[in-house]
Amino acid sequence: MPHTDLTSSASSTPIRFGAQPLAIEDVVALARRERSAQLHDAPDFRARIARGADFLDRLLREDGTIYGVTTGYGDSCTVTVPPELVPELPHHLYTYHGCGLGALFTPEQARAILAARLNSLCQGFSGVSVALLEQITGLLQHDLLPQIPCEGSVGASGDLTPLSYLAAVLCGERDVWREGATVPAAQALAAAGMTPLRLRPKEGLAIMNGTAVMTALACLAFDRARYLCQLATRITAMSSFTLDGNAHHFDATLFSAKPHPGQQQVAAWLQRDLPCGQAHRNEKRLQDRYSVRCAPHVIGVLNDALPSLRQFIENELNSANDNPLIDPDGERVLHGGHFYGGHIAFAMDSMKTAVANVADLLDRQMALMVDQRYNNGLPANLSGAQGARAPINHGLKALQISASAWTAEALKLTMPASVFSRSTECHNQDKVSMGTIAARDCLRVLELTEQVAAALLITVRQGVWLRSQRQQVGDTPLQDLPAGRLAAMQAALSEDIAVVAEDRMLEPDLRLLLQRIRAQAWSLYD
Structure with a gap:
């Protein structure tokens, strides 16, 4: 720069x-x-x-x-x-x-x-x-x-x-x-x-x-997690469309019966993205698999955690946290332990678990979309190749393997860092927070989950295109087939990602999408 x-x-x-x-x-x-x-x-x-x-x-x-x-x-x-x-x-x-x-x-x-x-x-x-x-x-x-x-x-x-x-x-x-x-x-x-x-x-x-280092990292992690929550919801909507899913799983009355506000918000976002009325009910299959049907319940955990995580982080950010503290008005030297980063450690350990679960959710959605047995009539691996060249094209097969690897690594990092306190410095620092390690771990989990999200964006861009091709009737414009918001997202993705009609190296597409994710380039639900 x-x-x-x-x-x-x-x-x-x-x-x-x-x-x-x-x-x-x-x-x-x-x-x-x-x-x-x-x-x-x-x-x-x-x-x-x-x-x-x-x-x-x-x-x-x-x-x-x-x-x-x-x-x-x-x-x-x-x-x-x-x-x-x-x-x-x-x-x-x-x-x-x-x-x-x-x-x-x-x-x-x-x-x-x-x-x-x-x-x-x-x-x-x-x-x-x-x-x-x-x-x-x-x-x-x-x-x-x-x-x-x-x-x-x-x-x-x-x-x-x-x-x-x-x-x-x-x-x-x-x-x-x-x-x-x-x-x-x-x-x-x-x-x-x-x-x-x-x-x-x-x-x-x-x-x-x-606690400045862990707190600073926590601020950056919070910002990324909040955007990821919305992006995972938009991806879920596009996954549901790709899989010809049942949008009524996100019905407002259904979610009024379990009133976690963050979960309800995710369901409401999905209702805005997908046609949820009785006229759009998919009668071919009563219930979708959990990675679609329960997406508000998974993403909702992260969404519901964000307000309390914000409170933890902002309280720490606006605190005096060294030792001793100096009371300039009462003229006292106050010896304590405000340097202990337990609240940030807890926030980061909690956040990374919720974020890794989102990675796992998206990975499961991708597994359904690329599998011809479960994607409700789409080609294996969502390959766009047709005719004589179709047998040598493998579509998104390797991308799904990589997404699974990134998901596994994210899940592996969810062991709480805060439980690994060590006695240090001649047993003066005999109980320590590990907050900075927790924050670094959380950022790594976010990085891996963003990589999974990038893979899913390629997948849903391909899947929505294939599903729309199959549903297009007469002169109906392609962009009218998904709901309006999904059409806009599909158009935005199409500017960056070409359809995978012939096998190609996808790393450049992934890196570009990661830039877009980290720049929060798409306006989603705010």
């Missing part, structure tokens, strides 16, 4: 950190560079931030004992740091935590991480300076993104190791992404007119000891 400095962008309304609580959509917009970042300039906000930092300064002058300021960290809290070494302690904290491994978080993920950490520090309970908040804001404005390895966090005391890479970059150390290239942080800051920070006594701990 070309580098654009968003500090003066007129194309978006800036998100002002410290002005009001953030929503998941705000983090997603920042991550995608659809909106810019600003630090709230209200005097009362900045005064509150300054009071916390000033209180810590006064405690230090009075020789107060402050965890992580005049003591070592974690199990080393009993080690007193001599006053002359206190200024060096934050540097040591981010230095010895520079042991992350694995792939680097993507630029989009890195922006979300910056946003989540900045918003937490803006709550005014972390004892940091306004200058630190401005420095993180500057990274977002100039799109200078810390290169953060994704592995190494147990989710309490927060995301220490990954967030050490943010702390180091703020001080001009390690590397950043700039315009897609790796650049030393000191060089990138200088080019942007920014000066490396010298962290104040608690600021290293405040940056690192929190």
Whole structure:
């Protein structure tokens, strides 16, 4: 992506950190560079931030004992740091935590991480300076993104190791992404007119000891899961049409008898897509197989979970979650465990299970559509080949195998990460959340499920075309045969995907569809 400095962008309304609580959509917009970042300039906000930092300064002058300021960290809290070494302690904290491994978080993920950490520090309970908040804001404005390895966090005391890479970059150390290239942080800051920070006594701990990484990933996961819920519903409608299914399975009165609102919403979407009246009742088969008939019940679990998952994620996003917290009004140092990411761990473990079930549902629909025994009169593997060349064409046979593989991998990853707590750091961190691993797993399950959805989009595009060919009568236009919304979706898919009349390599089609899915290119039910 070309580098654009968003500090003066007129194309978006800036998100002002410290002005009001953030929503998941705000983090997603920042991550995608659809909106810019600003630090709230209200005097009362900045005064509150300054009071916390000033209180810590006064405690230090009075020789107060402050965890992580005049003591070592974690199990080393009993080690007193001599006053002359206190200024060096934050540097040591981010230095010895520079042991992350694995792939680097993507630029989009890195922006979300910056946003989540900045918003937490803006709550005014972390004892940091306004200058630190401005420095993180500057990274977002100039799109200078810390290169953060994704592995190494147990989710309490927060995301220490990954967030050490943010702390180091703020001080001009390690590397950043700039315009897609790796650049030393000191060089990138200088080019942007920014000066490396010298962290104040608690600021290293405040940056690192929190749940920003898992929370940022959870925001991105939520956005993808919400869209996937709608996309799976649209695919189900097209699957039902392909299979010549019974649309009355989605009757409003039927679903009034089991009033889960998310499930009812999925059924209502299907009613909007398919003709559900008595005149359209399919009398050839009383009941469709579960992967079609029970689709609202499967997708509905995810849809019903989204409001509570949003609450978990947004509460964490708008919390102060480091330790200790600094009460700037009561002038107290409060030692606790808000760095524990249990709510995000639970949200991500729950989400990935619901999403993987959607993958399994779609995979079962595809298995029915490609099987000549169950697809109600369509060709085997939905092959579009006819005549003399039909025997050597295999249609979507291999695509169904790949979709099954992606589904199996998604299902395999549904073991909850949160149950794998480990005792770490000399048994100080003896119960940890594993929230970041849960979030990473959830994103992988979403990625795999999106791949299954891409395979299904090829399948239903082919299946709707074949079914329409068989139902076309006289001069009736093809687009009038599916319901109006399905006709529009079929037309949109037809712009990207040609009919599979002769076997061809489908990887390019899949990759294009994945781009469309991740860009949320189709307006579905909103």
